[in-house]
Amino acid sequence: MPVLQAAGANVVTIGVCSSTYNPTSDNWANYSQVWDMRFVPTNDTSCTGSAPSTPFADDFNSNWQTVATAYLNAGGSLYLQEENAAFFSRNTDNINFLNAIGATSASFNGCLFNTASSNGYATLGTPIASTLPGTTQFEGFAVGGIPPAMIGSGTGFVLAPAGDWNDSIARNIAVGWSGSAQMSGLTAGSTGKIMTVWDTTMWQGAYYTGYTAIINTFFTSVYTWLGGLPSCGNTPTMTNTPTVGMTNTQTPTNTQTFTSTSTATATNTATNTATNSATATNTATNTPLNTATATQTSTATPQYTQTSTSTATSTPTVTVTFTFTPTITPTPELHAWPNPFDPNSAMDGVFKIGYLPMSAKVSFYTISGELVIDSTNGGQNLQYGSPIPQPWWEWNGRNANNLFVSTGVYYYVVQSSNGGPVLLTGKLLLINGK
Numbered sequence: 001m002p003v004l005q006a007a008g009a010n011v012v013t014i015g016v017c018s019s020t021y022n023p024t025s026d027n028w029a030n031y032s033q034v035w036d037m038r039f040v041p042t043n044d045t046s047c048t049g050s051a052p053s054t055p056f057a058d059d060f061n062s063n064w065q066t067v068a069t070a071y072l073n074a075g076g077s078l079y080l081q082e083e084n085a086a087f088f089s090r091n092t093d094n095i096n097f098l099n100a101i102g103a104t105s106a107s108f109n110g111c112l113f114n115t116a117s118s119n120g121y122a123t124l125g126t127p128i129a130s131t132l133p134g135t136t137q138f139e140g141f142a143v144g145g146i147p148p149a150m151i152g153s154g155t156g157f158v159l160a161p162a163g164d165w166n167d168s169i170a171r172n173i174a175v176g177w178s179g180s181a182q183m184s185g186l187t188a189g190s191t192g193k194i195m196t197v198w199d200t201t202m203w204q205g206a207y208y209t210g211y212t213a214i215i216n217t218f219f220t221s222v223y224t225w226l227g228g229l230p231s232c233g234n235t236p237t238m239t240n241t242p243t244v245g246m247t248n249t250q251t252p253t254n255t256q257t258f259t260s261t262s263t264a265t266a267t268n269t270a271t272n273t274a275t276n277s278a279t280a281t282n283t284a285t286n287t288p289l290n291t292a293t294a295t296q297t298s299t300a301t302p303q304y305t306q307t308s309t310s311t312a313t314s315t316p317t318v319t320v321t322f323t324f325t326p327t328i329t330p331t332p333e334l335h336a337w338p339n340p341f342d343p344n345s346a347m348d349g350v351f352k353i354g355y356l357p358m359s360a361k362v363s364f365y366t367i368s369g370e371l372v373i374d375s376t377n378g379g380q381n382l383q384y385g386s387p388i389p390q391p392w393w394e395w396n397g398r399n400a401n402n403l404f405v406s407t408g409v410y411y412y413v414v415q416s417s418n419g420g421p422v423l424l425t426g427k428l429l430l431i432n433g434k
Contacts, residue, residue, distance in 0.1 A: 004035070007220040009228055019055040022063040028071040033226050035079040036060070036068075039200045041338050042089060042347055047111035050096060052088040060093040069101060072183065072192035077226035082198040084144035085119040091144070094196075095119070102184030103177045103194060108150040114167035119144045119198065122164045122171070127214055130174070132157040134221035138174060139211040141335065144198035145171025153182045173198050176225060193226050201335070336412065340429040343397035343404065350394040351428065353414055358384050360423070361415040362393045372410060373400045376418065397430060407432040 004011050014026055016038055028034050038058035046053045055061065060068075060080070068078055080097075083090045088111070095110030105117075112118035121144065127137040138158040147169055148156060156172030165171060174197045177183050180190040202215045336353040343349050353362060362382060363374035373382050373395070381398040393414075399405050407430060414424040 003216050003219045004223055006216070007223045007228060009223060016057055019057050019059045019061065021057070023067045024063065028067060028076060029074060031076070033077045033079065033223070033228060034071060037079070037081040037203065039081060039083065039203070040089060047088060047092060050092070050111055052092045054089065056089040058090050060097055065093070065097045065100065068097065069186070072101065072194065073187045073190050075191040077193040079222065079226065080194060080196045081200060082144060082196050083200055084121045084142050084198065085113050086121060091119055098196070100185055102152070102186070103154060103182065104146065104152055105150045108146065116147055116169055117150065119146070120165045120167060120169060120171050122160055122166065124160065124164060127211060128158065128160060130158050130218060132174065132218065132221050132225060134224055135218045137214045138218050139202065139214045140173060140199035141201040142199070143173050145173045146175055146198070147171055151175050195222055195226055197222070334414065334424045336424070336426055336428070340431050341397070342431040348394070350396050352392045352394055353412065353424070354392040356393055356414065357416070359417045360393065361418045361420070363413045364395065365411045365413070367409045367411070372405060373398070397432070404432055405430060
């Protein structure tokens with residue numbers, strides 16, 4: 001949402017809490033774009049017929065498909081969030097919808113896993129090329145996608161080659177379709193657009209803090225491609241906690257007017273160099289270089305008037321004060337989920353930190369820096385897999401005294417071993433649903 005607001009959009013959020021929700025009364029005609037970004041982080045790897053066996057609140061069922069079809073037929077623009085092949089509850093009816101409106105080939109199947117006619121699974125972890133106008137890169141982690149042969153006459157903007165995928169089949173991670181010519185199941189003459197992106201990790205916490213600019217640029221370009229105008233809407237005022245530092249960049253615009261009292265021809269060139277500081281002190285040094293060339297012997301007295309206009313752009317940056325300040329060795333494969341974490345509703349009731357060796361040490365701290373629990377004293381509350389060892393550590397939300405911790409913000413720190421280098425740190429919102 002902040003990305004869309006910063007791009008100039010007025011954003012209205014509608015919460016969806018159940019798989020039976022009917023969006024008919026939401027009246028999509030009031031909006032120039034609708035972004036469906038629901039995501040329930042639950043793996044459901046089975047299908048009944050052509051639909052997931054257990055529909056969740058992110059299921060794009062027939063009610064949603066009816067409203068979305070009418071909206072596209074009326075010229076609306078739709079963004080549809082997808083996921084990788086493991087998330088049948090997110091993708092299956094989305095794929096059925098793409099088939100129904102003629103965006104994808106009818107053989108594109110939402111109940112298959114890693115085949116030439118299905119969604120796939122790939123772990124990227126580093127930026128790849130994008131051809132979406134306005135952006136040159138895309139960043140994702142556990143991505144899905146559509147085989148190129150399945151996108152019909154749509155446009156694939158982010159193509160991951162065959163070597164990136166578990167099944168060695170190339171796929172388009174971001175795809176767009178425009179009008180009835182590319183969505184043959186819609187009413188002829190429709191001017192609507194639809195964009196799909198097959199990954200949600202960029203919306204979840206601090207997965208890619210190092211790639212924020214790439215992610216924001218990409219989704220601002222999605223907004224623009226769908227017809228958004230950067231000049232509309234209000235720019236939000238952001239409040240950052242606990243510590244906000246503001247960096248001001250000023251760009252001076254200088255206009256020179258030259259008057260020469262001479263029969264000679266004089267050329268005057270001014271070069272202005274401005275150095276600006278964010279801490280309420282701005283220093284500008286203007287160094288004009290004037291060169292006069294005369295065709296006869298004369299005296300040239302140039303006069304000029306300079307007008308400077310400065311435009312300041314403020315970029316908020318957040319600095320969190322934390323008593324544990326290790327040196328971090330980046331490891332893109334490591335990630336933690338879900339965030340926020342509610343032990344009462346999370347899958348298996350645990351918070352996971354993935355792709356760690358058994359020798360890793362995992363610690364949780366309060367926001368004031370007090371140790372809550374670590375893997376040296378965690379027992380069954382913080383352990384490596386459960387009940388069968390998995391390539392991740394699991395925490396059930398209890399402290400070293402076997403009591404559920406209260407709702408609040410906690411920090412997690414992952415080291416390669418007890419006293420070893422730090423591999424990962426992060427901030428977690430825990431909601432005590434017990």
